[in-house]
Amino acid sequence: MPVVDLLALVLxxxxxxxFFAGTVGLLRFPDVYCRLxxxxxxxxxxxxxxxxxxxxxxxxxxxxxxxxxxxxxxxxASTTACHLSARAARHLGVEPWRRx
Amino acid sequence: MxxxxxxxxxxxxxxxVALAAGVLATASLFRSIVLFIVFGLTMSxxxxxxxxxxxxxxxxxxxxxxTGALLLNTLGHMRSQAEFTPEPSHGPGGRLALALAxxxxxxxxxxxxxxxxxxxAGLGDRVDTHxxxxxxxxxxxxxxxxxxxxDTLLEIGVLVVAVVAVWALSPMRGRVLDADPPxxxxxxxxxxxxxxxxxxxxxxxxxxxxxxxxxFQAGAVLxxxxxxxxxxxxxxxxxxxxxxxxxxxxxxxxxxxxxxxxVMAGGHAFLELPDAWATTLILLLxxxxxxxxxxxxxxxxxxxxxxxxxxxxxxxx
Numbered sequence: 001m002p003v004v005d006l007l008a009l010v011l012x013x014x015x016x017x018x019f020f021a022g023t024v025g026l027l028r029f030p031d032v033y034c035r036l037x038x039x040x041x042x043x044x045x046x047x048x049x050x051x052x053x054x055x056x057x058x059x060x061x062x063x064x065x066x067x068x069x070x071x072x073x074x075x076x077a078s079t080t081a082c083h084l085s086a087r088a089a090r091h092l093g094v095e096p097w098r099r100x
Numbered sequence: 101m102x103x104x105x106x107x108x109x110x111x112x113x114x115x116x117v118a119l120a121a122g123v124l125a126t127a128s129l130f131r132s133i134v135l136f137i138v139f140g141l142t143m144s145x146x147x148x149x150x151x152x153x154x155x156x157x158x159x160x161x162x163x164x165x166x167t168g169a170l171l172l173n174t175l176g177h178m179r180s181q182a183e184f185t186p187e188p189s190h191g192p193g194g195r196l197a198l199a200l201a202x203x204x205x206x207x208x209x210x211x212x213x214x215x216x217x218x219x220x221a222g223l224g225d226r227v228d229t230h231x232x233x234x235x236x237x238x239x240x241x242x243x244x245x246x247x248x249x250x251d252t253l254l255e256i257g258v259l260v261v262a263v264v265a266v267w268a269l270s271p272m273r274g275r276v277l278d279a280d281p282p283x284x285x286x287x288x289x290x291x292x293x294x295x296x297x298x299x300x301x302x303x304x305x306x307x308x309x310x311x312x313x314x315x316f317q318a319g320a321v322l323x324x325x326x327x328x329x330x331x332x333x334x335x336x337x338x339x340x341x342x343x344x345x346x347x348x349x350x351x352x353x354x355x356x357x358x359x360x361x362x363v364m365a366g367g368h369a370f371l372e373l374p375d376a377w378a379t380t381l382i383l384l385l386x387x388x389x390x391x392x393x394x395x396x397x398x399x400x401x402x403x404x405x406x407x408x409x410x411x412x413x414x415x416x417x
Contacts, residue, residue, distance in 0.1 A: 083286075
């Protein structure tokens, strides 16, 4: 396997590991605020790794730049969605979880 | 590699069926809508796997995006009405009848596909043979705007009729959209995103003649920008008073009919695009269709007329 493909594989597997961690966090964390934390931070990082791997695999600068643009758009959208969800939860009076 | 792809396809198919079952079985309407959006996104991946990228784009933009927003907005409106009770209007007997009808239709379609003769390859070869004279490099655009332009004409007709029907209903009372001010983060997000969305819509429209994309994808993406502007109060819900708004709704349909009739002057049949003009006419029609599709989808999202006596609280100042 060429070095580039190997590097791409490592990047994508790292991304998949982050997605897995984010999903575990989404399912296991105690309240909406913690879950948002897991979902947005970890998944965005995972997506960055997967897209970096795909960009390497494509070997084309135009494709790599498009993937970068997609990542930036997802960062922007998920940050905003996270903020809106947390804001709506606070409006509804959801108390942040505290260790008992 | 083939084994991995095969496994991926099986996971995709099972996920789709499970999501569809979830949409129907879940008791909470909100949860049902969220599952429906996830179903649409998964479906768009399935279309991409079937090499139907055009359909994948439409499914993601309309099936998951705009329909999801439409359903969530409707649910919010229903909840704001005191008399609303989220009970299904049909009992167990009705459900059984519906399940039987849907099951029979599904089996009939399955049997029809199964009964295809092996030699029947569809119309793909004929489209490929005549692609050069269609004026478009993308076979989907060639079919939609040239070979089967009738279908597309009727589709845009259906969209216009839908707006007329929504407008004929009684006006929306009270809260149309969220009365909360949008907040700085959302306002900033919309500020950044809308120009990008317009750019993407233009790209999809321009690429549509020789790559996946076209009027429906571009219109849906443009409508998403309109929905964002609407829910953040940047623009007021459309009132369809101005001739410009009304004109935009029928623009695509009128242009389509005009082109269809105009070519008859040159001795062609209705909607038969002359080869020399085909590319120009397709691009013109797609551009005008994009505008109409976008405004129609935004109007459908807004949900109809607003009551003059009870204006929506979030109408732009």
